[in-house]
Amino acid sequence: MIRLTELRLPLAHPEEALRAAILQRLGIPDAALRAVHVFRRGYDARNPRAIVLVYTLDLEVAEEAALLRRHAGDPRIGPAPDTRYQFVARAPGGAMRPIVIGTGPCGLMAALVLAQMGFRPIILERGTPVRERTKDTWGLWRRGVLVAESNVQFGEGGAGTFSDGKLYSGIKDPRHYGRKVLTEFVRAGAPEEILYVSKPHIGTFRLVTMVESIRAQIEALGGEYRFGTRVVDLVIEPDGDGRRHVRGVVLEGGESLRTDQVVLAIGHSARDTFAMLRDRGVYLEPKPFSIGVRIEHPQSMIDRARFGPNAGNRLLGAADYKLVHHCGNGRSVYSFCMCPGGRVVAATSEPGRVVTNGMSQYSRAEFNANAGIVVGITPADYPDHVLAGVDFQRRWESLAFEAGGGDYRAPGQLVGDFLAGRPSTALGEVRPSYQPGVTPTDLARCLPDFAVAAMREALVAFDRQIPGFARPDAVMTGVETRTSSPIRIRRGLDLQSVNTAGLFPAGEGAGYAGGILSAGVDGIRIAEALALTALGQPVPR
Numbered sequence: 001m002i003r004l005t006e007l008r009l010p011l012a013h014p015e016e017a018l019r020a021a022i023l024q025r026l027g028i029p030d031a032a033l034r035a036v037h038v039f040r041r042g043y044d045a046r047n048p049r050a051i052v053l054v055y056t057l058d059l060e061v062a063e064e065a066a067l068l069r070r071h072a073g074d075p076r077i078g079p080a081p082d083t084r085y086q087f088v089a090r091a092p093g094g095a096m097r098p099i100v101i102g103t104g105p106c107g108l109m110a111a112l113v114l115a116q117m118g119f120r121p122i123i124l125e126r127g128t129p130v131r132e133r134t135k136d137t138w139g140l141w142r143r144g145v146l147v148a149e150s151n152v153q154f155g156e157g158g159a160g161t162f163s164d165g166k167l168y169s170g171i172k173d174p175r176h177y178g179r180k181v182l183t184e185f186v187r188a189g190a191p192e193e194i195l196y197v198s199k200p201h202i203g204t205f206r207l208v209t210m211v212e213s214i215r216a217q218i219e220a221l222g223g224e225y226r227f228g229t230r231v232v233d234l235v236i237e238p239d240g241d242g243r244r245h246v247r248g249v250v251l252e253g254g255e256s257l258r259t260d261q262v263v264l265a266i267g268h269s270a271r272d273t274f275a276m277l278r279d280r281g282v283y284l285e286p287k288p289f290s291i292g293v294r295i296e297h298p299q300s301m302i303d304r305a306r307f308g309p310n311a312g313n314r315l316l317g318a319a320d321y322k323l324v325h326h327c328g329n330g331r332s333v334y335s336f337c338m339c340p341g342g343r344v345v346a347a348t349s350e351p352g353r354v355v356t357n358g359m360s361q362y363s364r365a366e367f368n369a370n371a372g373i374v375v376g377i378t379p380a381d382y383p384d385h386v387l388a389g390v391d392f393q394r395r396w397e398s399l400a401f402e403a404g405g406g407d408y409r410a411p412g413q414l415v416g417d418f419l420a421g422r423p424s425t426a427l428g429e430v431r432p433s434y435q436p437g438v439t440p441t442d443l444a445r446c447l448p449d450f451a452v453a454a455m456r457e458a459l460v461a462f463d464r465q466i467p468g469f470a471r472p473d474a475v476m477t478g479v480e481t482r483t484s485s486p487i488r489i490r491r492g493l494d495l496q497s498v499n500t501a502g503l504f505p506a507g508e509g510a511g512y513a514g515g516i517l518s519a520g521v522d523g524i525r526i527a528e529a530l531a532l533t534a535l536g537q538p539v540p541r
C-alpha cells in the first residue's frame with residue numbers, strides 16, 4: 001500500500017475526479033490502480049470562494065516497489081505506515097488485577113486495552129451508569145438540581161460524554177494510538193467517517209451508547225465495573241527497597257481493595273481526590289490553566305465568515321473557528337472547545353458554583369455557535385500552595401453562582417456592554433442557550449481584572465478575523481474555569497508517579513491530556529506501561 005498526501009480538488013468535484021487526479025499524480029494507467037482508501041479528508045477554506053478538499057489516500061497499486069522508486073524524491077508519495085494496533089503484552093495466568101479509577105476516555109481506553117491483554121481490570125467510578133447520569137445531568141439543566149456525584153463531570157463516560165465529541169488533537173502520536181481509539185469508538189457505534197474526516201466529531205447522544213458498548217466489551221473480557229464507588233484513600237507501603245508503593249485503594253464506606261497497580265484517571269474536577277493525594281504525599285505540582293467565558297453567535301454568521309458562498313455545504317458541515325490573541329498586558333486569549341451548532345451547558349460538579357462549557361449533537365444543527373474565550377493563567381497568579389489553583393477556580397465559580405442569582409442560572413452579558421464596561425440589563429437578538437437560564441449582569445463581577453482587560457482587547461482583534469465576532473448582541477456567559485487541570489501528578493519515564501510506585505497518573509486530571517482523543521491515547525500508553533511493569537519488562541520511551 002502506498003500513501004499519497006496533499007491531493008487537492010475543488011469542493012464540488014465529481015466523484016470520478018478523485019481517481020483521475022490520482023492516476024495523473026502517480027503517472028499510471030487506470031488498470032494499475034487497484035483500490036483507493038481515503039485515509040483523511042480535510043479542507044482548505046483560506047479562500048472561502050474557492051474551498052478545496054485535501055485528501056490523504058492509501059492506494060493499492062500494481063508494481064508498488066517500482067512506483068515508489070520512481071517517485072522517491074516526492075515527499076507526498078511513500079509507503080503507507082502500518083497503523084494497526086499491536087498489543088505489547090499478554091497477562092500471565094493468576095496476574096493481580098489492576099484497578100482503574102475513572103471511566104472517562106482515559107480510564108475507558110486503559111481498562112479496555114488492559115482487558116484485551118487479559119488483565120481483567122476492576123474499574124471504579126464515583127458516578128452513576130451513563131443512562132442514570134444522563135437524567136441527573138439534565139436535572140441540573142432543566143430544573144436547577146445538582147447531583148454532586150452524577151453530573152457533567154462525574155459518572156460513566158467522564159467529562160466528555162455530554163459534549164460536542166470532537167475527536168482531534170494536536171498531540172504527537174508516532175505509535176498511532178489515536179487510530180486505535182477511533183477504531184474502538186467505531187466498533188462501539190461511532191460513525192465510520194471519524195476514521196477519515198480531518199475534524200471528526202460524534203455529538204452527545206452517540207457517546208452515551210458507545211460508552212455502554214465499551215463497558216459490555218470490557219465485562220465480556222473479564223473486567224468488572226463498580227459504580228457509585230468513590231476512592232477516598234490509597235494504601236501506600238514501603239517496598240523492599242524502601243520506596244513508596246501503592247498496595248490498594250480505600251473506598252467511601254471503608255472497604256479496601258488490594259492491588260499493586262492503580263491507574264488514576266480521575267479528570268480535572270476531582271478536587272477532593274487531589275486533596276487526598278496531596279495528604280498522602282503523592283507528588284503534585286501546580287500547572288497553568290485558563291479562565292474566561294462562553295461566547296455565542298448565530299452559527300449562520302460563523303458559516304458565512306468561514307465558508308462565504310459555500311456556507312451550508314454538506315461536506316463542510318457547520319463551520320468552526322480557532323482564535324488566539326496575544327494582549328498588551330502579556331496575557332494570551334484564545335478560543336477553547338468551540339462547538340458549532342450546539343449549546344452552552346451548566347458544567348459544575350460542586351454545589352453553589354456555576355461553570356460553563358459547550359456541547360452539541362452529531363447534526364450540529366442548533367441555532368448558535370459557542371466557544372470558550374479564555375485567558376491563560378499560570379501558577380504565578382495563585383502562588384500560595386499546590387492546590388491554590390483549585391481555590392482560585394472555586395472563588396470565581398462561587399462569584400458566578402451569586403452573580404447568576406444563586407440558583408444555577410449563569411451570569412451573562414452582551415459583548416457591546418462588556419466592551420463598554422456597563423452591566424447588561426436585557427438580552428438582544430442572540431438568545432443564550434444555557435439552561436436553567438441566564439441573568440443579565442456584569443461579568444466583571446466574577447472574573448479577575450486582568451482577564452476582563454485581556455478579553456476586551458481580544459474580542460476587538462477577533463472581530464477583524466471573523467466579522468461580527470464583537471457584535472454588540474453576542475452573548476457571553478460565565479465562568480469557564482475547567483479548561484484543564486490546575487495540577488500535574490508528575491510521573492517518571494516509566495509512567496508511574498515519581499514518588500509512588502504502582503500508581504499510574506493518567507489523562508486530563510493528571511495533566512497529561514486535554515480532550516477526549518488525547519485522554520484516550522494516554523489511557524493506551526498507561527495500559528501498556530502497566531502491563532509491561534507487571535511483567536517486569538522495561539517501558540519504552
Ligand code: FAD
Nearest residue numbers: 102104106126158159160163165166231267507508515516
Ligand atoms: P474525565 O473524562 O474527567 O473522567 C474522569 C472520571 O473519573 C469521571 O468519570 C469521574 O467521575 C471519575 N472519578 C474522579 N474521581 C474519582 C474517584 N475518587 N473515585 C472514582 N471515580 C472518580 N474534549 C474533546 O476532545 N472534545 C470535545 O468536544 C469536548 N467537549 C467537552 C464538553 C464538556 C461539557 C466537557 C465538560 C468537556 C469536554 N471535553 C471535550 C473535554 C474532555 O471531556 C476531557 O478532556 C476528557 O473527558 C478527559 O478525560 P479523562 O478520562 O482524563 O477524565
